Amino acid sequence: MKRLPVPLLVFHVLFAVFMLAPLIVVVLVAFTDKGYIAMPFNGASLRWFYAILNHPEFIDAFYHSLALAAGSATISALLALPTGIAIAWNRFYGREAILGLLLSPLMVPSVVLGIALLRFLAQIGFTGTMTGLVMAHAVFILPYVLRLILSAAVGFDKSIAQAAHSLGASSWTVFSRIELPLLVPGIVGGWIIAFITSFDELTMTVFIAAPSTQTLPVMLYAYITNTIDPLLASISTVLMAMTLVLMLVIERFYGLDRLLGGQS
Protein backbone atom coordinates (compact mmCIF):
# COMPACT_ATOMS: atom_id res chain seq x y z
CA MET A 1 0.00 0.00 0.00
CA LYS A 2 1.33 3.43 -0.90
CA ARG A 3 2.24 5.86 1.85
CA LEU A 4 -0.09 8.76 2.45
CA PRO A 5 1.14 12.11 1.15
CA VAL A 6 2.33 14.53 3.83
CA PRO A 7 -0.48 17.12 3.42
CA LEU A 8 -3.04 14.40 4.20
CA LEU A 9 -1.11 13.34 7.29
CA VAL A 10 -0.95 16.95 8.47
CA PHE A 11 -4.68 17.21 7.87
CA HIS A 12 -5.21 14.02 9.86
CA VAL A 13 -3.30 15.45 12.85
CA LEU A 14 -5.28 18.71 12.68
CA PHE A 15 -8.52 16.74 12.50
CA ALA A 16 -7.53 14.73 15.58
CA VAL A 17 -6.72 17.99 17.42
CA PHE A 18 -10.12 19.39 16.44
CA MET A 19 -11.89 16.26 17.72
CA LEU A 20 -9.95 16.13 20.99
CA ALA A 21 -9.59 19.83 21.86
CA PRO A 22 -12.96 20.35 23.58
CA LEU A 23 -12.62 17.09 25.51
CA ILE A 24 -9.07 17.81 26.68
CA VAL A 25 -10.04 21.32 27.75
CA VAL A 26 -12.81 19.91 29.93
CA VAL A 27 -10.37 17.50 31.59
CA LEU A 28 -7.83 20.29 32.21
CA VAL A 29 -10.40 22.64 33.72
CA ALA A 30 -11.54 19.86 36.08
CA PHE A 31 -8.12 19.98 37.78
CA THR A 32 -8.04 23.72 38.47
CA ASP A 33 -7.80 25.00 42.03
CA LYS A 34 -9.64 28.23 41.18
CA GLY A 35 -13.30 28.85 41.87
CA TYR A 36 -13.98 29.62 38.21
CA ILE A 37 -13.15 28.19 34.77
CA ALA A 38 -9.35 28.24 34.55
CA MET A 39 -6.47 26.10 33.37
CA PRO A 40 -4.67 24.07 36.07
CA PHE A 41 -1.15 25.21 35.06
CA ASN A 42 -0.77 27.74 37.85
CA GLY A 43 -2.54 25.84 40.55
CA ALA A 44 -3.92 22.32 40.26
CA SER A 45 -6.08 20.48 42.75
CA LEU A 46 -8.66 17.78 43.07
CA ARG A 47 -11.11 20.06 44.89
CA TRP A 48 -13.68 19.91 42.09
CA PHE A 49 -13.68 16.12 42.17
CA TYR A 50 -14.33 16.18 45.91
CA ALA A 51 -17.00 18.79 45.24
CA ILE A 52 -19.02 16.17 43.33
CA LEU A 53 -19.57 14.38 46.65
CA ASN A 54 -21.33 17.48 47.99
CA HIS A 55 -23.81 17.31 45.13
CA PRO A 56 -25.78 14.13 45.73
CA GLU A 57 -28.30 15.27 43.10
CA PHE A 58 -25.73 14.58 40.38
CA ILE A 59 -24.91 11.20 41.87
CA ASP A 60 -28.63 10.35 42.02
CA ALA A 61 -29.02 11.46 38.42
CA PHE A 62 -26.08 9.24 37.46
CA TYR A 63 -27.82 6.22 39.02
CA HIS A 64 -31.07 7.17 37.30
CA SER A 65 -29.27 7.26 33.99
CA LEU A 66 -27.58 3.91 34.60
CA ALA A 67 -30.84 2.22 35.57
CA LEU A 68 -32.69 3.82 32.68
CA ALA A 69 -30.04 2.82 30.16
CA ALA A 70 -29.73 -0.75 31.44
CA GLY A 71 -33.50 -1.24 31.65
CA SER A 72 -34.36 0.23 28.28
CA ALA A 73 -31.46 -1.50 26.49
CA THR A 74 -32.58 -4.85 27.91
CA ILE A 75 -36.23 -4.34 26.95
CA SER A 76 -35.16 -3.15 23.55
CA ALA A 77 -32.91 -6.17 22.97
CA LEU A 78 -35.70 -8.55 24.07
CA LEU A 79 -38.07 -6.91 21.58
CA ALA A 80 -35.53 -6.70 18.77
CA LEU A 81 -34.21 -10.27 18.94
CA PRO A 82 -37.33 -12.15 17.74
CA THR A 83 -38.11 -9.44 15.21
CA GLY A 84 -34.56 -9.45 13.89
CA ILE A 85 -34.71 -13.21 13.44
CA ALA A 86 -38.11 -13.01 11.71
CA ILE A 87 -36.93 -10.32 9.32
CA ALA A 88 -33.50 -11.76 8.57
CA TRP A 89 -34.53 -15.38 8.02
CA ASN A 90 -37.99 -15.10 6.48
CA ARG A 91 -39.64 -13.53 3.49
CA PHE A 92 -43.18 -12.58 4.45
CA TYR A 93 -45.84 -10.14 3.43
CA GLY A 94 -45.36 -6.78 5.16
CA ARG A 95 -41.71 -7.49 6.02
CA GLU A 96 -40.46 -4.19 4.59
CA ALA A 97 -43.24 -2.25 6.29
CA ILE A 98 -42.43 -3.77 9.68
CA LEU A 99 -38.73 -3.06 9.21
CA GLY A 100 -39.55 0.55 8.27
CA LEU A 101 -41.76 0.91 11.34
CA LEU A 102 -39.05 -0.44 13.62
CA LEU A 103 -36.37 1.84 12.18
CA SER A 104 -38.68 4.87 12.13
CA PRO A 105 -37.29 6.50 15.31
CA LEU A 106 -34.11 7.16 13.30
CA MET A 107 -36.10 9.23 10.79
CA VAL A 108 -37.96 11.34 13.31
CA PRO A 109 -36.05 14.24 14.92
CA SER A 110 -35.64 13.55 18.66
CA VAL A 111 -37.26 16.86 19.53
CA VAL A 112 -40.41 15.73 17.69
CA LEU A 113 -40.42 12.43 19.58
CA GLY A 114 -39.90 14.40 22.77
CA ILE A 115 -42.99 16.56 22.38
CA ALA A 116 -45.11 13.68 21.05
CA LEU A 117 -44.15 11.35 23.90
CA LEU A 118 -44.54 14.07 26.53
CA ARG A 119 -48.11 14.61 25.38
CA PHE A 120 -48.78 10.88 25.07
CA LEU A 121 -47.38 10.01 28.51
CA ALA A 122 -49.45 12.82 30.03
CA GLN A 123 -52.60 11.41 28.40
CA ILE A 124 -52.05 7.88 29.71
CA GLY A 125 -51.01 9.14 33.17
CA PHE A 126 -47.30 8.32 33.04
CA THR A 127 -45.93 11.87 33.08
CA GLY A 128 -42.47 12.05 34.61
CA THR A 129 -42.46 8.43 35.80
CA MET A 130 -39.50 6.12 35.44
CA THR A 131 -41.77 3.64 33.63
CA GLY A 132 -42.62 6.30 31.06
CA LEU A 133 -38.95 7.15 30.57
CA VAL A 134 -37.95 3.50 30.17
CA MET A 135 -40.71 2.92 27.59
CA ALA A 136 -39.72 6.03 25.65
CA HIS A 137 -36.03 5.13 25.68
CA ALA A 138 -36.69 1.50 24.75
CA VAL A 139 -38.44 2.47 21.51
CA PHE A 140 -35.94 5.24 20.81
CA ILE A 141 -32.94 2.87 20.93
CA LEU A 142 -34.62 -0.15 19.34
CA PRO A 143 -33.31 0.65 15.82
CA TYR A 144 -29.71 0.57 17.07
CA VAL A 145 -30.13 -2.89 18.61
CA LEU A 146 -32.11 -4.16 15.65
CA ARG A 147 -29.47 -3.11 13.11
CA LEU A 148 -26.74 -5.06 14.88
CA ILE A 149 -28.93 -8.13 15.43
CA LEU A 150 -30.01 -8.00 11.78
CA SER A 151 -26.47 -7.85 10.47
CA ALA A 152 -25.45 -10.72 12.75
CA ALA A 153 -28.45 -12.78 11.57
CA VAL A 154 -28.02 -11.97 7.88
CA GLY A 155 -24.36 -12.97 7.95
CA PHE A 156 -25.28 -16.25 9.60
CA ASP A 157 -24.43 -19.45 7.75
CA LYS A 158 -27.72 -21.37 7.54
CA SER A 159 -26.01 -24.61 6.48
CA ILE A 160 -24.85 -25.16 10.08
CA ALA A 161 -28.46 -25.16 11.24
CA GLN A 162 -29.45 -27.44 8.35
CA ALA A 163 -26.68 -29.86 9.32
CA ALA A 164 -27.97 -30.00 12.89
CA HIS A 165 -31.53 -30.54 11.62
CA SER A 166 -30.47 -33.39 9.37
CA LEU A 167 -28.66 -35.00 12.29
CA GLY A 168 -31.98 -35.08 14.13
CA ALA A 169 -31.87 -31.98 16.32
CA SER A 170 -35.25 -30.45 17.08
CA SER A 171 -36.01 -26.86 16.03
CA TRP A 172 -35.68 -25.70 19.60
CA THR A 173 -32.31 -27.44 20.05
CA VAL A 174 -31.07 -25.90 16.81
CA PHE A 175 -32.16 -22.46 18.00
CA SER A 176 -30.87 -22.64 21.55
CA ARG A 177 -27.66 -24.58 20.91
CA ILE A 178 -26.59 -23.23 17.52
CA GLU A 179 -28.43 -20.17 16.28
CA LEU A 180 -28.70 -18.18 19.49
CA PRO A 181 -25.04 -18.56 20.52
CA LEU A 182 -23.98 -17.34 17.07
CA LEU A 183 -26.21 -14.27 17.42
CA VAL A 184 -24.77 -13.36 20.83
CA PRO A 185 -22.11 -10.94 19.51
CA GLY A 186 -24.82 -9.03 17.64
CA ILE A 187 -27.08 -8.95 20.68
CA VAL A 188 -24.28 -7.83 23.01
CA GLY A 189 -23.07 -5.18 20.56
CA GLY A 190 -26.63 -3.96 20.11
CA TRP A 191 -27.19 -3.85 23.85
CA ILE A 192 -24.01 -1.81 24.39
CA ILE A 193 -24.78 0.76 21.70
CA ALA A 194 -28.36 1.01 22.98
CA PHE A 195 -27.11 1.46 26.53
CA ILE A 196 -24.76 4.27 25.51
CA THR A 197 -27.36 5.96 23.32
CA SER A 198 -29.89 5.91 26.14
CA PHE A 199 -27.35 7.04 28.74
CA ASP A 200 -26.33 10.06 26.63
CA GLU A 201 -29.77 10.98 25.26
CA LEU A 202 -30.67 14.60 25.95
CA THR A 203 -33.09 16.01 23.38
CA MET A 204 -36.03 13.69 23.94
CA THR A 205 -35.39 13.21 27.66
CA VAL A 206 -35.31 16.94 28.38
CA PHE A 207 -39.01 16.97 27.48
CA ILE A 208 -40.18 13.87 29.30
CA ALA A 209 -38.04 13.73 32.47
CA ALA A 210 -39.51 15.14 35.68
CA PRO A 211 -37.36 16.56 38.50
CA SER A 212 -37.58 13.21 40.31
CA THR A 213 -36.46 11.21 37.24
CA GLN A 214 -33.86 13.59 35.86
CA THR A 215 -31.01 11.90 34.04
CA LEU A 216 -27.42 13.05 34.23
CA PRO A 217 -27.32 14.68 30.75
CA VAL A 218 -30.53 16.60 31.51
CA MET A 219 -29.15 17.71 34.85
CA LEU A 220 -25.85 18.82 33.31
CA TYR A 221 -27.74 20.65 30.58
CA ALA A 222 -29.92 22.48 33.11
CA TYR A 223 -26.81 23.40 35.11
CA ILE A 224 -24.90 24.69 32.04
CA THR A 225 -27.73 26.97 31.00
CA ASN A 226 -27.43 28.68 34.40
CA THR A 227 -23.70 28.79 34.95
CA ILE A 228 -20.50 27.18 33.72
CA ASP A 229 -18.15 26.24 36.56
CA PRO A 230 -15.41 23.63 37.09
CA LEU A 231 -17.87 21.26 38.79
CA LEU A 232 -19.36 20.53 35.36
CA ALA A 233 -15.87 19.80 34.10
CA SER A 234 -15.04 17.38 36.92
CA ILE A 235 -18.31 15.47 36.48
CA SER A 236 -17.73 15.36 32.73
CA THR A 237 -14.19 14.11 33.30
CA VAL A 238 -15.41 11.23 35.44
CA LEU A 239 -17.96 10.38 32.74
CA MET A 240 -15.32 10.52 30.02
CA ALA A 241 -12.97 8.28 32.02
CA MET A 242 -15.73 5.67 32.28
CA THR A 243 -16.53 6.04 28.57
CA LEU A 244 -12.87 5.63 27.66
CA VAL A 245 -12.60 2.34 29.56
CA LEU A 246 -15.78 1.09 27.90
CA MET A 247 -14.51 2.26 24.52
CA LEU A 248 -11.20 0.44 24.83
CA VAL A 249 -13.04 -2.74 25.80
CA ILE A 250 -15.34 -2.38 22.78
CA GLU A 251 -12.47 -1.61 20.41
CA ARG A 252 -10.56 -4.63 21.73
CA PHE A 253 -13.39 -7.16 21.49
CA TYR A 254 -15.79 -5.77 18.95
CA GLY A 255 -14.51 -2.81 16.93
CA LEU A 256 -15.82 0.69 17.47
CA ASP A 257 -16.58 1.21 13.78
CA ARG A 258 -18.56 -2.01 13.64
CA LEU A 259 -20.62 -1.06 16.67
CA LEU A 260 -21.35 2.49 15.53
CA GLY A 261 -21.77 1.76 11.84
CA GLY A 262 -24.32 -0.94 12.52
CA GLN A 263 -22.55 -3.48 10.33
CA SER A 264 -20.69 -6.52 11.49
Add this chain to the structure above:
Amino acid sequence: MIRRFNALPYWLAAPAALTMLALIVIPLLMAFSLSFHASLPNGTISPAFTAHNYASIVTDPYYLKIFARTFIVAVVVTALSILIGVPEAYVLSRLSSGWRAISIVIVLGPLLVSVVVRTLGWAILFGREGLINLALLGLGLTDRPVQIMYTYTGLIIAMTHVLVPFMVLAVWASLQKLDFATEQAADSLGAGYLTVLRRIVFPQVIPGVLSGSLIVFALTAGAFGTPSIIGGRRLMMVSTTIYDELLSYVNWSMGAALAAALMVIVLVISLAANRFIERRYKQVFE
Protein backbone atom coordinates in the same frame (compact mmCIF):
# COMPACT_ATOMS: atom_id res chain seq x y z
CA MET B 1 -44.86 -27.74 -3.75
CA ILE B 2 -47.62 -26.49 -1.55
CA ARG B 3 -46.80 -23.19 0.10
CA ARG B 4 -47.99 -23.17 3.63
CA PHE B 5 -48.82 -19.85 5.28
CA ASN B 6 -46.16 -19.36 7.88
CA ALA B 7 -47.46 -17.36 10.84
CA LEU B 8 -44.26 -17.62 12.88
CA PRO B 9 -42.55 -14.43 11.57
CA TYR B 10 -45.65 -12.42 12.46
CA TRP B 11 -45.69 -13.76 16.01
CA LEU B 12 -41.99 -13.02 16.34
CA ALA B 13 -42.29 -9.49 14.99
CA ALA B 14 -45.55 -8.63 16.76
CA PRO B 15 -44.25 -7.51 20.19
CA ALA B 16 -41.77 -5.01 18.75
CA ALA B 17 -44.10 -3.83 15.99
CA LEU B 18 -47.02 -3.27 18.37
CA THR B 19 -44.78 -1.46 20.85
CA MET B 20 -43.56 0.86 18.10
CA LEU B 21 -47.12 1.44 16.95
CA ALA B 22 -48.20 2.33 20.49
CA LEU B 23 -45.21 4.46 21.47
CA ILE B 24 -44.13 6.08 18.20
CA VAL B 25 -46.92 6.13 15.65
CA ILE B 26 -49.83 6.91 17.95
CA PRO B 27 -47.99 9.68 19.89
CA LEU B 28 -46.89 11.24 16.58
CA LEU B 29 -50.44 11.16 15.22
CA MET B 30 -51.75 12.64 18.45
CA ALA B 31 -49.18 15.45 18.32
CA PHE B 32 -50.06 16.04 14.68
CA SER B 33 -53.75 16.38 15.45
CA LEU B 34 -52.93 18.60 18.42
CA SER B 35 -51.20 21.01 16.04
CA PHE B 36 -54.58 21.73 14.39
CA HIS B 37 -56.09 23.08 17.59
CA ALA B 38 -55.42 26.21 19.59
CA SER B 39 -53.89 26.20 23.07
CA LEU B 40 -56.06 28.21 25.44
CA PRO B 41 -54.47 30.52 28.04
CA ASN B 42 -55.61 28.24 30.88
CA GLY B 43 -53.46 25.41 29.49
CA THR B 44 -56.25 23.38 27.89
CA ILE B 45 -56.73 22.68 24.20
CA SER B 46 -59.60 24.18 22.25
CA PRO B 47 -61.73 21.49 20.55
CA ALA B 48 -62.23 23.62 17.42
CA PHE B 49 -60.21 22.75 14.32
CA THR B 50 -57.87 25.49 13.11
CA ALA B 51 -54.84 25.80 10.83
CA HIS B 52 -53.83 28.96 12.61
CA ASN B 53 -50.57 27.51 13.97
CA TYR B 54 -49.39 26.60 10.49
CA ALA B 55 -50.53 29.98 9.17
CA SER B 56 -48.29 31.70 11.71
CA ILE B 57 -45.34 29.48 10.78
CA VAL B 58 -45.53 30.54 7.12
CA THR B 59 -46.41 34.21 7.70
CA ASP B 60 -44.88 35.28 11.02
CA PRO B 61 -41.32 36.60 10.37
CA TYR B 62 -40.32 35.33 13.84
CA TYR B 63 -40.93 31.68 12.87
CA LEU B 64 -39.78 32.10 9.28
CA LYS B 65 -36.45 33.42 10.51
CA ILE B 66 -36.05 30.50 12.89
CA PHE B 67 -36.76 27.95 10.16
CA ALA B 68 -34.42 29.72 7.73
CA ARG B 69 -31.67 29.86 10.37
CA THR B 70 -32.10 26.17 11.24
CA PHE B 71 -31.79 25.03 7.63
CA ILE B 72 -28.92 27.39 6.80
CA VAL B 73 -26.98 26.06 9.79
CA ALA B 74 -27.85 22.48 8.74
CA VAL B 75 -26.61 23.08 5.17
CA VAL B 76 -23.37 24.75 6.31
CA VAL B 77 -22.64 22.05 8.88
CA THR B 78 -23.31 19.35 6.25
CA ALA B 79 -20.99 21.08 3.74
CA LEU B 80 -18.20 21.43 6.34
CA SER B 81 -18.65 17.80 7.38
CA ILE B 82 -18.17 16.72 3.75
CA LEU B 83 -15.16 19.01 3.41
CA ILE B 84 -13.30 17.57 6.41
CA GLY B 85 -15.04 14.21 6.95
CA VAL B 86 -14.40 12.74 3.49
CA PRO B 87 -10.61 13.27 3.51
CA GLU B 88 -10.46 12.02 7.10
CA ALA B 89 -12.31 8.82 6.17
CA TYR B 90 -9.86 8.34 3.29
CA VAL B 91 -6.87 8.78 5.61
CA LEU B 92 -8.39 6.31 8.09
CA SER B 93 -8.81 3.70 5.37
CA ARG B 94 -5.15 4.04 4.38
CA LEU B 95 -3.53 3.97 7.84
CA SER B 96 -1.67 0.95 9.15
CA SER B 97 -3.86 -1.08 11.49
CA GLY B 98 -2.12 0.12 14.68
CA TRP B 99 -2.49 3.80 13.88
CA ARG B 100 -5.98 3.18 12.58
CA ALA B 101 -7.16 1.74 15.91
CA ILE B 102 -5.91 4.82 17.75
CA SER B 103 -7.35 7.17 15.15
CA ILE B 104 -10.74 5.45 15.31
CA VAL B 105 -10.91 5.96 19.06
CA ILE B 106 -10.10 9.66 18.51
CA VAL B 107 -12.49 10.22 15.61
CA LEU B 108 -15.44 8.03 16.62
CA GLY B 109 -14.92 8.03 20.38
CA PRO B 110 -16.55 11.45 20.86
CA LEU B 111 -19.80 9.89 19.58
CA LEU B 112 -19.92 7.95 22.83
CA VAL B 113 -19.47 11.09 24.93
CA SER B 114 -22.61 13.02 25.80
CA VAL B 115 -23.35 16.01 23.55
CA VAL B 116 -23.60 18.11 26.71
CA VAL B 117 -20.00 17.29 27.65
CA ARG B 118 -18.70 18.00 24.14
CA THR B 119 -20.58 21.28 24.01
CA LEU B 120 -19.27 22.23 27.45
CA GLY B 121 -15.76 21.89 26.02
CA TRP B 122 -16.56 24.30 23.21
CA ALA B 123 -18.28 26.73 25.58
CA ILE B 124 -15.06 26.80 27.64
CA LEU B 125 -12.89 27.25 24.54
CA PHE B 126 -15.13 30.00 23.15
CA GLY B 127 -15.23 32.10 26.34
CA ARG B 128 -13.91 35.67 26.46
CA GLU B 129 -10.88 34.32 28.35
CA GLY B 130 -10.98 30.95 26.61
CA LEU B 131 -8.06 29.38 24.80
CA ILE B 132 -9.19 30.52 21.35
CA ASN B 133 -9.30 34.15 22.42
CA LEU B 134 -5.98 33.82 24.28
CA ALA B 135 -4.43 32.40 21.11
CA LEU B 136 -5.89 35.13 18.91
CA LEU B 137 -4.71 37.83 21.33
CA GLY B 138 -1.30 36.19 21.72
CA LEU B 139 -0.77 36.03 17.97
CA GLY B 140 -1.79 39.66 17.69
CA LEU B 141 -4.67 38.78 15.36
CA THR B 142 -7.05 40.81 17.49
CA ASP B 143 -6.64 43.37 20.24
CA ARG B 144 -9.90 42.61 22.02
CA PRO B 145 -11.52 39.26 22.89
CA VAL B 146 -13.73 38.10 20.03
CA GLN B 147 -17.32 37.13 20.78
CA ILE B 148 -17.73 33.47 19.70
CA MET B 149 -20.42 32.25 22.08
CA TYR B 150 -23.91 33.00 20.76
CA THR B 151 -22.61 33.51 17.19
CA TYR B 152 -23.01 31.50 14.00
CA THR B 153 -19.25 30.84 13.96
CA GLY B 154 -19.33 29.21 17.37
CA LEU B 155 -22.53 27.30 16.72
CA ILE B 156 -21.29 25.94 13.39
CA ILE B 157 -17.88 24.91 14.75
CA ALA B 158 -19.44 23.05 17.69
CA MET B 159 -22.18 21.43 15.57
CA THR B 160 -19.63 20.26 13.01
CA HIS B 161 -17.58 18.72 15.79
CA VAL B 162 -20.62 16.89 17.11
CA LEU B 163 -21.76 15.58 13.72
CA VAL B 164 -18.68 15.02 11.54
CA PRO B 165 -18.05 11.50 12.98
CA PHE B 166 -21.27 10.38 11.25
CA MET B 167 -19.86 11.54 7.91
CA VAL B 168 -16.56 9.77 8.54
CA LEU B 169 -18.43 6.55 9.43
CA ALA B 170 -20.64 6.65 6.33
CA VAL B 171 -17.82 7.43 3.90
CA TRP B 172 -15.52 4.94 5.51
CA ALA B 173 -18.14 2.20 5.12
CA SER B 174 -18.20 2.79 1.37
CA LEU B 175 -14.39 3.07 1.17
CA GLN B 176 -14.14 -0.41 2.66
CA LYS B 177 -16.05 -1.83 -0.29
CA LEU B 178 -13.57 -0.25 -2.65
CA ASP B 179 -11.19 -2.57 -4.48
CA PHE B 180 -7.65 -1.35 -3.94
CA ALA B 181 -6.61 -3.00 -7.23
CA THR B 182 -8.50 -0.37 -9.26
CA GLU B 183 -6.31 2.32 -7.70
CA GLN B 184 -3.18 0.31 -8.39
CA ALA B 185 -4.29 -0.23 -11.97
CA ALA B 186 -4.81 3.52 -12.48
CA ASP B 187 -1.48 4.18 -10.80
CA SER B 188 0.40 1.72 -12.99
CA LEU B 189 -1.20 3.24 -16.08
CA GLY B 190 0.42 6.53 -15.11
CA ALA B 191 -2.35 8.42 -13.33
CA GLY B 192 -1.13 10.86 -10.67
CA TYR B 193 -2.23 10.68 -7.05
CA LEU B 194 -4.83 13.43 -7.44
CA THR B 195 -6.19 11.92 -10.65
CA VAL B 196 -6.64 8.57 -8.90
CA LEU B 197 -8.46 10.26 -6.04
CA ARG B 198 -10.66 12.35 -8.30
CA ARG B 199 -11.42 9.80 -11.01
CA ILE B 200 -11.29 6.47 -9.16
CA VAL B 201 -11.80 6.89 -5.42
CA PHE B 202 -14.21 9.81 -5.13
CA PRO B 203 -16.89 8.62 -7.60
CA GLN B 204 -17.10 5.33 -5.74
CA VAL B 205 -17.67 6.90 -2.34
CA ILE B 206 -20.48 9.23 -3.48
CA PRO B 207 -23.14 6.91 -1.98
CA GLY B 208 -21.35 7.12 1.36
CA VAL B 209 -21.08 10.90 1.13
CA LEU B 210 -24.78 11.07 0.32
CA SER B 211 -25.92 8.92 3.21
CA GLY B 212 -23.53 10.73 5.54
CA SER B 213 -24.90 14.09 4.38
CA LEU B 214 -28.48 13.02 4.96
CA ILE B 215 -27.65 11.89 8.50
CA VAL B 216 -25.69 15.05 9.32
CA PHE B 217 -28.32 17.32 7.78
CA ALA B 218 -31.24 15.70 9.60
CA LEU B 219 -29.43 15.55 12.92
CA THR B 220 -28.33 19.20 12.68
CA ALA B 221 -31.82 20.37 11.77
CA GLY B 222 -33.23 18.58 14.82
CA ALA B 223 -30.35 19.23 17.24
CA PHE B 224 -31.20 20.68 20.61
CA GLY B 225 -28.35 20.59 23.14
CA THR B 226 -25.60 22.36 21.21
CA PRO B 227 -27.82 25.12 19.71
CA SER B 228 -29.34 25.73 23.10
CA ILE B 229 -25.98 26.05 24.91
CA ILE B 230 -23.85 27.72 22.20
CA GLY B 231 -26.55 29.61 20.30
CA GLY B 232 -28.65 30.46 23.32
CA ARG B 233 -31.52 32.90 23.03
CA ARG B 234 -29.76 34.91 20.35
CA LEU B 235 -29.71 32.09 17.82
CA MET B 236 -32.95 30.21 18.35
CA MET B 237 -33.37 27.13 16.18
CA VAL B 238 -36.58 25.17 15.59
CA SER B 239 -35.93 22.66 18.37
CA THR B 240 -35.07 25.31 20.98
CA THR B 241 -38.17 27.23 19.92
CA ILE B 242 -40.33 24.13 20.42
CA TYR B 243 -38.86 23.75 23.91
CA ASP B 244 -39.64 27.39 24.58
CA GLU B 245 -43.23 27.20 23.33
CA LEU B 246 -43.81 24.23 25.58
CA LEU B 247 -41.98 25.10 28.77
CA SER B 248 -42.15 28.90 28.76
CA TYR B 249 -45.50 29.58 27.09
CA VAL B 250 -47.20 26.19 27.64
CA ASN B 251 -48.34 26.51 24.03
CA TRP B 252 -48.68 22.81 23.26
CA SER B 253 -50.33 23.15 19.89
CA MET B 254 -47.79 25.63 18.54
CA GLY B 255 -44.98 23.36 19.74
CA ALA B 256 -46.64 20.42 17.98
CA ALA B 257 -47.10 22.43 14.77
CA LEU B 258 -43.43 23.48 14.77
CA ALA B 259 -42.41 19.86 15.37
CA ALA B 260 -44.63 18.59 12.55
CA ALA B 261 -43.29 21.25 10.17
CA LEU B 262 -39.70 20.42 11.09
CA MET B 263 -40.28 16.72 10.56
CA VAL B 264 -42.03 17.14 7.23
CA ILE B 265 -39.39 19.54 5.88
CA VAL B 266 -36.51 17.28 6.95
CA LEU B 267 -38.20 14.23 5.41
CA VAL B 268 -39.04 16.00 2.14
CA ILE B 269 -35.54 17.44 1.73
CA SER B 270 -33.94 14.08 2.54
CA LEU B 271 -36.12 12.18 0.08
CA ALA B 272 -35.68 14.79 -2.66
CA ALA B 273 -31.90 14.88 -2.21
CA ASN B 274 -31.83 11.12 -2.23
CA ARG B 275 -33.75 10.87 -5.51
CA PHE B 276 -31.88 13.70 -7.21
CA ILE B 277 -28.44 12.33 -6.43
CA GLU B 278 -29.44 8.73 -7.15
CA ARG B 279 -30.53 9.80 -10.62
CA ARG B 280 -27.36 11.78 -11.23
CA TYR B 281 -25.24 9.05 -9.81
CA LYS B 282 -26.79 6.53 -12.20
CA GLN B 283 -25.78 8.67 -15.19
CA VAL B 284 -22.18 8.76 -13.97
CA PHE B 285 -21.96 4.99 -14.19
CA GLU B 286 -24.03 4.20 -17.27
